Amino acid sequence: MPFTANRQFKSAPRLLQSAKGMYYTDVDGRQVLDGTAGLWCCNLGHGREEISHAVAKQIGEMDYAPSFQMGHPLPFEFANRLAKHLPGDMRHVFFTNSGSESVDTALKMALAYHRLRGDGARQRLIGREKGYHGVGFGGISVGGIVHNRKYFGSLLTGVDHLRHTLLPENAFSQGLPKNGTELADDLERLITLHDASTIAAVIVEPISGSAGVILPPEGYLKRLREICDAHGILLIFDEVITGFGRIGEPFAAQRFDVLPDIITAAKGLTNGAIPMGAVFVRPPIHDAFMQGGEAGIELFHGYTYSGHPVACAAGIAALDIYERENLFTRARELESYWQQRLHSLREQPHVVDIRDFGLIGAVQLAPRDGKPGQRAYQVFTEMFRRGAMVRVTGDTIAMSPPLIIERAQIDELIGRLAEVLAATP
Secondary structure, X not given: OOOOOHHHHHHOOOOEEEEEEOEEEEOOOOEEEEOOHHHHOOOOOEOOHHHHHHHHHHHHHOOOOXXXXXXXXXXXXXXXXXXXXXXXXXXXXXEEOOHHHHHHHHHHHHHHHHHHOOOOOOOEEEEEOOOOOOOOHHHXXXXXXXXXHOOXXXXXXXXXXXXXXXXXXXXXXXXXXXOOHHHHHHHHHHHHHHOHHHEEEEEEOOOEOXXXXXXXXXXXXXXXXXXXXXXXXEEEEEOOOOOOOOOOOOOHHHHOOOOOOEEEEOHHHOOOOOOOEEEEEOHHHHHHHOOOOOOOOOOOOOOOXXXXXXXXXXXXXXXXXXXXXXXXXXXXXXXXXXXXXXXXXXXXXXXXXXXXXXOEEEEEEOOEOOEOOXXXXXXXXXXXXXXXXXXXXXXXXXXXXOOOOOHHHHHHHHHHHXXXXXHOO
């Protein structure tokens, strides 16, 4: 099983059997409130009939079509629909099958873009400590989570990392933290070290999800954009988690008013129903590839399942729901209430920080002496036993409920967490 203590799981398995709306049902018939949108992806809730009908219809009509030197209408239709929600002048889409594939695609595009422009010395990539960018070799190279990197050799060469923005002085900030904007200037330090002429791109998550909901300080992302502009470096936002309404706009780029050159996406793209990812690029990047003879392949890259017809059908149906129910902005409507209820946990035992933005939140716990992660894992398993699903990452309990959540269900989720924290030694 992926990212799982398999032997531990075998002794006490947690098995889900069905799902509808805000709730899973496990194999014992218990309802489990979904506080994590599955794995950050089921933003529309579960059991959406429009999606399942679209998938069934498409499988009946055509289960698969090749996308190498062939095509079918759905990815073009889906890309055109998505373009209406992309920030700034972004209009171009490349489909993948996961967030990991989206990241590797974006990194390859960035490197190739500079080479196509005659600037092939730009081969260095800059990630960030505690960043998560999937599990491809590119993603773990620019990523900054130790356990995802240390077992797999030297990884990509020519990669460096910015310092993370999780600062103790920002503990219990409500919304974006005030301290740490100057950490964006860490990029200037790396430019001085390596020279801007060698750096192709910087990749960051606007909000680092898998590392425990690490928020950007006020003005931090805008400062990164300014530095990248000044030195001809591409800025990539990994929005696999923050995309599709998670923080109250279609993408975090819109909420933070910072336009990157490339955005990676997945998860909420199809509401998790069918695996799919995407990379969105601005016109200068797209146009750099569209040079030379018309018979030549512009991008020597792709996947067997890029633009898969069934995934596209699921994505179009999901997009219909986002638009019809105004779910791209609903997180903003609930943000204040979500924040208020989350921060009501401040006085619970072992709580050392609470972080939130949009409909995403984290409760960081003090580790037991010499046993990091054990207390949070105990909270995670007890929450499931009591009928609520949260995410555990290190010493942090993370939550990102479906965007359809109601205030009463926020009360249910946070109230249950308060009870578990109070009872956890």
